[in-house]
Amino acid sequence: MLLPESTVPGADLPVRAVLPATVEAVRSRGTAVLVAPPGSGKTSLLPLALADALGGTVVVAEPRRMATRAAATRLATLVGEPLGQRIGYAMRGERSGGRSLRVEVVTTGLLVRRLQQDPELPGVSAIVIDECHERHLDADLLLALAIDVRANLREDLALVATSATADTVRLSRALGTDVPAPVVTASAAQFDVAVEWAPPPVATPLLPGGRVDPRLLDHVAAVVRRALAENEGDVLVFVPGEGEINGVTRRLADQNVLPLFGRQSRAEQDRALAPSATRRVVVTTAVAESSLTVPGVRVVVDAGLAREPRTDQSRGLGALVTCRVSRSSADQRAGRAGREAPGRVYRCWSATDHGRLDDHAAPEIATADLAGFALDLAAWGAPGGAGLTLLEAPPAPAMTAATELLHRIEATDEAGRITERGRRMAAVGAHPRLARALLDGASRVGADRAREVVALLSDDSGRGPGDDLPGRWRALRRGDDRGATARWREETKRLGRGVPASADKGTPGLPDDLAAGIVVGLAYPDRIARVRGSDAVTYQMSGGTGAALDAQSSLRTTTWLAIAVADRAPGRADARIRSAAPIDEATARDVAGELVTTTDQIRWDDGRIVTRRVETLGAIVLGDVPLPSPDPLLVQAAVRDGLRRSGLSVLRWSEAALALRGRMAFCHAHLGAPWPDVGDDALLAGLDDWLGTELTSVRAARDLARIDVASALRRLLPWPAAARLDELAPERLRVPSGSEVRLAYDGVEPPVLAVKLQEVFGWTTTPAVADGRVPVVLHLLSPAQRPVAITSDLASFWKQGYPQVRADMRARYPRHPWPEDPLTAEATRRAKPRR
Numbered sequence: 143m144l145l146p147e148s149t150v151p152g153a154d155l156p157v158r159a160v161l162p163a164t165v166e167a168v169r170s171r172g173t174a175v176l177v178a179p180p181g182s183g184k185t186s187l188l189p190l191a192l193a194d195a196l197g198g199t200v201v202v203a204e205p206r207r208m209a210t211r212a213a214a215t216r217l218a219t220l221v222g223e224p225l226g227q228r229i230g231y232a233m234r235g236e237r238s239g240g241r242s243l244r245v246e247v248v249t250t251g252l253l254v255r256r257l258q259q260d261p262e263l264p265g266v267s268a269i270v271i272d273e274c275h276e277r278h279l280d281a282d283l284l285l286a287l288a289i290d291v292r293a294n295l296r297e298d299l300a301l302v303a304t305s306a307t308a309d310t311v312r313l314s315r316a317l318g319t320d321v322p323a324p325v326v327t328a329s330a331a332q333f334d335v336a337v338e339w340a341p342p343p344v345a346t347p348l349l350p351g352g353r354v355d356p357r358l359l360d361h362v363a364a365v366v367r368r369a370l371a372e373n374e375g376d377v378l379v380f381v382p383g384e385g386e387i388n389g390v391t392r393r394l395a396d397q398n399v400l401p402l403f404g405r406q407s408r409a410e411q412d413r414a415l416a417p418s419a420t421r422r423v424v425v426t427t428a429v430a431e432s433s434l435t436v437p438g439v440r441v442v443v444d445a446g447l448a449r450e451p452r453t454d455q456s457r458g459l460g461a462l463v464t465c466r467v468s469r470s471s472a473d474q475r476a477g478r479a480g481r482e483a484p485g486r487v488y489r490c491w492s493a494t495d496h497g498r499l500d501d502h503a504a505p506e507i508a509t510a511d512l513a514g515f516a517l518d519l520a521a522w523g524a525p526g527g528a529g530l531t532l533l534e535a536p537p538a539p540a541m542t543a544a545t546e547l548l549h550r551i552e553a554t555d556e557a558g559r560i561t562e563r564g565r566r567m568a569a570v571g572a573h574p575r576l577a578r579a580l581l582d583g584a585s586r587v588g589a590d591r592a593r594e595v596v597a598l599l600s601d602d603s604g605r606g607p608g609d610d611l612p613g614r615w616r617a618l619r620r621g622d623d624r625g626a627t628a629r630w631r632e633e634t635k636r637l638g639r640g641v642p643a644s645a646d647k648g649t650p651g652l653p654d655d656l657a658a659g660i661v662v663g664l665a666y667p668d669r670i671a672r673v674r675g676s677d678a679v680t681y682q683m684s685g686g687t688g689a690a691l692d693a694q695s696s697l698r699t700t701t702w703l704a705i706a707v708a709d710r711a712p713g714r715a716d717a718r719i720r721s722a723a724p725i726d727e728a729t730a731r732d733v734a735g736e737l738v739t740t741t742d743q744i745r746w747d748d749g750r751i752v753t754r755r756v757e758t759l760g761a762i763v764l765g766d767v768p769l770p771s772p773d774p775l776l777v778q779a780a781v782r783d784g785l786r787r788s789g790l791s792v793l794r795w796s797e798a799a800l801a802l803r804g805r806m807a808f809c810h811a812h813l814g815a816p817w818p819d820v821g822d823d824a825l826l827a828g829l830d831d832w833l834g835t836e837l838t839s840v841r842a843a844r845d846l847a848r849i850d851v852a853s854a855l856r857r858l859l860p861w862p863a864a865a866r867l868d869e870l871a872p873e874r875l876r877v878p879s880g881s882e883v884r885l886a887y888d889g890v891e892p893p894v895l896a897v898k899l900q901e902v903f904g905w906t907t908t909p910a911v912a913d914g915r916v917p918v919v920l921h922l923l924s925p926a927q928r929p930v931a932i933t934s935d936l937a938s939f940w941k942q943g944y945p946q947v948r949a950d951m952r953a954r955y956p957r958h959p960w961p962e963d964p965l966t967a968e969a970t971r972r973a974k975p976r977r
Contacts, residue, residue, distance in 0.1 A: 144228065144244060145190040146220050153220055155183030156329045161191040167324035168192065168268070168300045172292065173317040176304045178328035180474050181435065181481030184304045185272055186216050193244045196300060198267030203250045205278045207233050208404060212415055212434050213272075214238065214247040234571060235632040241265075250280035255571055257287050258521050261295055268300035274313055275305040275470070276431075277505035277533070279515055286530040287522060289316060306477075307470050309502070316531045333480040335442075340365050341492040352464040352711060354386055354447065358490070362445050363393035365488050366423055370397070373486055375440025376418070379425040380475050382447040382464050387425045394423060402426040402436070407625030431474045435481055442479040442487040444472060446495075450503065453511045453540065454710060459687065459717055460511055461709035468503045469496070507536050513574045516544035517553055517560070521568045525558030550736065551578045570637065572600045579665035580637060586649060586664075586732075587657040589638075595661040597633035599706055610696050611662065611706055611723045612655040659725035662704035663733035669705035670730045670737075671722075672762050680716060683708075684737055684760025688716035700724040704733070727764070734759055742769055744776040746784025749792060750843050751777060778837045781846070786826050792846055799852035804887030805871040806855065811890040812912045813870065816860035821889075832857045870912050878904045878969035885911075885918065892934070896921040899930060899947070900959055903967040908936045922947075925955045925973065940964055 145161075148154040157178050167174040178184040185202070193200045204210040214231035221229055230239020231247040239246060248256075250271070256263065263269075269288050271281055285303065292299045303313055303323075310325055317323035342361040349355055362379065369377050381387055387401045402414040402424050414424050417437040424436050428448050448471060452463045467475070472489065479485025489496065507515070515536070516526070524530050526541065548554040553564030553574055560568070567577035576596050583592035598615055608614070621627045652660075663670055668685035679691040679698050689708050691698050703722040710717035731738055737760040744753045753769040785792060795803075809817035818824070825832070836849045859867065871893070874882040879901035885893040893911060899922040910917045922931040922939075930947050933939045944964055952960035957974045961967035 144193050144221055145187065146222070150220065152216075153187065155181075155187060157183035157187050160326050160328045161187060164188065164302070164326045165191055165195045167326060168302060169195065171318075171324055172297070172299075173301045173323040174303075175310050175314050175317060175323055175325045176302060176328070177308055177310055177325060178304065178306065180306055180431075180477035182328050184328065185213050186220060188302065188304065189217065189245045189247075189270055190220065192268045192270065192300070192302065196267040199243055199265050200245050200268045200270060201253060201263075201266050202245065202247045202270045202272060203253045203281070203284055204247060204272050205250055205276055205281055206404065206429055207249055208411055208429055209273075209434055210247050210249050211236075211408070211411075215415075216435065217245055217247065235629075235636045250278065250284045251571075254280060254284050254287065254518060257284070257291065258518065258568065261287075261291050263291070263296065263299065266299065268302065270302045270304065272304050273306065274303045275307045275309070275502075277503075277507070279506040279510050279512075282505070282507055282533050283515060283518055285316065286527070286532050289531045290522075290524075290529075293319070306474055307502070312533055316533055333482070333484045335476050335480040335484070336486045337476065338486060338488045339493050339496075340368075340488045340490055341495070342490065348464055350711065350714075354382065354389075354464060356389070358445065359386060359389040359393060362443060362490055363390055365443050365490060366390070366394060366397075369441045369443055369486070369488055370421075370423070373441045375483070375485070376421060376436070376438040377423045377441045377443060378430065378436055378439045378478050379423060379443045379445075380430070381425060381427065381445045382449040383427060383462070386445070386447075387427065390425050394425075398422040400424050402430060404429055405626070405629075407628065410625065428471070430478065431471060436478065437482070439478055439481070440483055440485045442475055442485070444475050444487060444489050446472070446489060446491045448503070450509065451506070451511075452509050459708055459710055461711075466499055468500045470502045472496070472499065505534055507532075507534055510540070511573075512536055512540045512544040513547050516541065517548055517564065517568055517574050520548065520554050520558060520560040520564060523560075525554070525560075548574060551575070553578075572596065572637070575665040576600050579661050582664050583661040586660050587652060591654070591657045592661055593634045593637040594630075595658050596665075597630050597637055598658075599662070599665060600637075601629055601633045608696070609691060609719050609721050611721045612658045613696070614721070615654065615658055655724055656726070656729060659704040659723035660729055660733055662706045662723050663725060663729065666705060667734035667737055668760060669708065670725070670734045670759065670762070671703045671705055671719075672727075672730075673701050681705075681719070682762055683717075684734060684762050686761040689719050690716045691719050691722075695719075697722055697724060702726055702730055704730075730759060731764075738764070742772065742776065744769070744772050744780045746780050746787065749784075749788065751780055751784070751841075753777070772841075774838070774841070777841060781837055781840050782829055785829060790822055790825060792843075793849060793851050794847045795851055799850075799855060801873060801884075801887070802852050802855050804889065805867065805873065806858070807889040808871050808887045808893065808916075809867070809912070812916055816863055818858045818860065820855065820858065872911060875909055875918070877901045879971045880969075881971055892916045892919050894919045894921055896923060896929075898923045898925065898927070898971060900925075901969050901971050902936070903959075903961070903964045903969040905936055905969070906940070906965060908934055924951060925958050 146153040148158060164174055164176050176184055176188060189200045189202045204213055210231050210233050214225060214229055218225045218229040223229060226239040228244045230243045233249045233252055271285055274281060288301050292301055301317055303317060314322040314325050342358060346355040346358040366377055366379055379390060381390055384403050387403055391399045391401055398420055400414045400422055403426060415436060430436060446467055447464055448467045449462045449464050451460060453460045476487040479487050519525060519527050545558060551574060552561060553567050554560055566581060567574050570577035570580055576599055580592050580596045618627050618630045669683050671681035671683045671689055674680045674682045679693055681689045681703060683689050689705060702725045704725045705719055705722045707720040708717040740757045743756050753772040755767050755769045756763060757765040803820050806820045810819050832854050836854055840846060872885060874884050875895055877883055877897055881901055883895055883897045885895055887893045895918045908917045917934045919934050921929045924930045931939055931943050948960045959967060
């Protein structure tokens with residue numbers, strides 16, 4: 143028996159009461175969901191009960207390395223055995239125990255790797271996926287793969303999912319086949335936790351770039367001092383990240399403060415997780431929200447912030463974004479105070495603000511880079527997740543970006559199926575970009591250096607102070623940070639299994655700095671960057687985004703960089719470079735060769751035809767020279783594009799062309815088909831129909847001025863109707879004086895005849911055009927060529943308007959005739975001779 147009696151310290155927890163129901167559900171249905179709040183014993187007691195009931199090995203999957211080791215230690219303590227006997231654990235680069243294990247605690251990512259290698263999992267009787275409510279990407283994938291294995295290979299494999307929240311409908315349906323899996327619920331936390339609302343006296347919103355206001359850290363430290371004064375027991379403090387841990391620790395330098403975070407060495411983490419005889423303050427991040435028990439804690443102080451990964455799919459940049467916690471996360475954090483005795487939580491926000499928090503944090507599948515996820519799906523034989531039971535479909539933009547990347551690095555074929563190269567990448571157990579860098583980097587820099595740099599990129603050990611990646615590499619080699627060096631060496635050793643010995647070549651005499659740049663560039667060719675202009679700290683990345691170094695960076699004089707880590711804060715145009723290595727142009731061309739293109743650019747630019755031969759590396763222009771003999775067809779295409787963008791005004795419109803266009807527009811408006819539409823939109827849409835011949839001779843913008851637009855327009859005239867153009871829309875009209883006066887056409891409106899009044903004496907009927915359908919508008923002019931009347935009804939004008947005009951004009955212009963009866967007077971265009 144593994145499950146200890148309830149009299150054993152730590153074995154009498156709320157979950158114990160529902161273990162029989164959970165085991166029965168697993169025996170009868172093969173699946174179950176166990177809902178139990180933090181501290182109720184689901185991580186420690188359930189695996190032992192299942193191992194006793196089912197035989198074989200029970201594998202428990204945890205979302206974090208720290209939780210994996212801590213859970214295994216806790217289980218071994220309950221059983222009363224050292225780790226590695228019947229209770230063990232395994233994670234990337236670290237393992238305790240062999241084939242005789244009855245319970246093995248592993249990271250979710252490691253169990254996914256095992257399933258990929260051997261889906262039948264021989265000897266395993268049950269899988270427990272812990273903390274499913276956190277919706278980590280690996281956990282979602284593991285659940286889908288395990289359900290597929292149970293349905294198609296191992297009907298006897300038991301699956302149990304645990305959750306700290308009651309929102310389990312989707313989980314239960316996924317685990318069930320015909321009907322949802324049974325849901326077993328344990329009682330609430332064993333001890334009550336009182337809530338104290340402790341908002342800061344002054345609002346402290348997040349600063350630009352998601353930075354935490356130092357005043358909030360001052361307040362958190364003050365609340366910790368208050369909590370120490372008002373309560374007994376240890377204090378667990380939640381802040382968003384390592385920087386804030388250090389900030390609070392400095393502010394409490396007179397207290398017994400222990401930091402707890404993922405990048406620490408195992409010994410440092412064990413110090414925080416082990417019982418202590420002296421009172422202490424443990425400052426941590428979200429890693430301690432669940433699956434961990436920090437003994438002695440009676441009080442929680444919660445800053446109310448979390449740091450979550452976000453991926454900018456359009457730029458290929460990832461970032462850790464500081465955000466407010468969700469209500470479910472806040473509840474889990476509070477639960478840390480009630481695991482061993484009644485406790486208290488001090489929340490550094492108000493009850494009103496609490497009501498505005500999201501119910502749950504977004505699942506990682508909705509915000510993460512999905513390249514590794516997509517490669518795992520392809521390796522499983524389910525590209526895109528086809529046929530798998532995923533709790534949530536991956537977002538289409540993120541999945542498209544992931545599949546395009548995999549195809550680009552030859553991990554998958556055009557149909558999304560994994561290639562042999564893709565299987566080698568999957569076996570590396572790192573992000574596909576890093577797997578690519580490892581495989582292709584070995585032949586350029588040597589396998590040892592490729593492994594060391596990829597280990598730097600795949601582990602937090604590569605994130606030290608400053609942005610000089612080669613400098614960090616040298617510091618790890620020297621062992622400046624023993625904990626980080628140990629992790630880095632473990633990861634380097636593990637990666638050694640992913641590179642065949644035949645690949646260990648490398649270039650003799652290659653400097654380490656350049657070797658680092660080559661490996662980084664192979665992983666992130668879209669982050670190859672060249673200095674921008676005369677500014678020594680801003681760069682243009684090949685992916686299109688700008689990036690900036692810190693003004694004090696040791697890399698600031700480098701022309702070319704291979705950027706390993708960069709993030710772009712909301713509202714900022716440029717990303718901030720967090721880690722990079724120097725390279726040169728030749729290296730950039732080598733490692734990002736697929737991005738190097740040479741194109742002949744023939745384009746319209748502000749009234750000019752620009753012809754250039756441009757060589758680019760993504761968005762970086764490598765060379766730009768004049769094109770001596772541009773392709774005439776491409777020039778014509780550029781002219782067409784320029785005309786469409788700039789409009790017809792770039793052509794030289796003579797008076798004859800304007801007049802013809804006006805007459806054609808009039809016929810189209812008043813007579814319809816077959817007369818063509820000659821408006822701007824229609825002419826631009828049908829350029830080839832009327833301007834095509836002239837465009838063949840255009841070689842430069844100046845050639846446009848030589849085009850006879852009137853002749854080109856005549857190609858649109860419909861035949862045989864065009865023969866009547868002068869009849870239907872005459873260019874001029876003969877008036878009674880004998881003059882031929884030009885008509886002014888303006889499309890839809892009737893044409894205007896502007897003529898001196900004396901020249902139309904005797905004209906009793908208003909002239910009309912378009913087969914008599916449209917009367918002409920007469921602008922009757924004074925001798926000074928100014929309109930004295932506008933009319934389309936001459937008969938009415940002679941009767942009613944002319945007498946007043948005569949009275950006003952005869953004294954002003956005595957040399958011009960102003961007869962009483964204009965209908966019988968002789969029309970004339972001349973004035974009387976001077977005496």
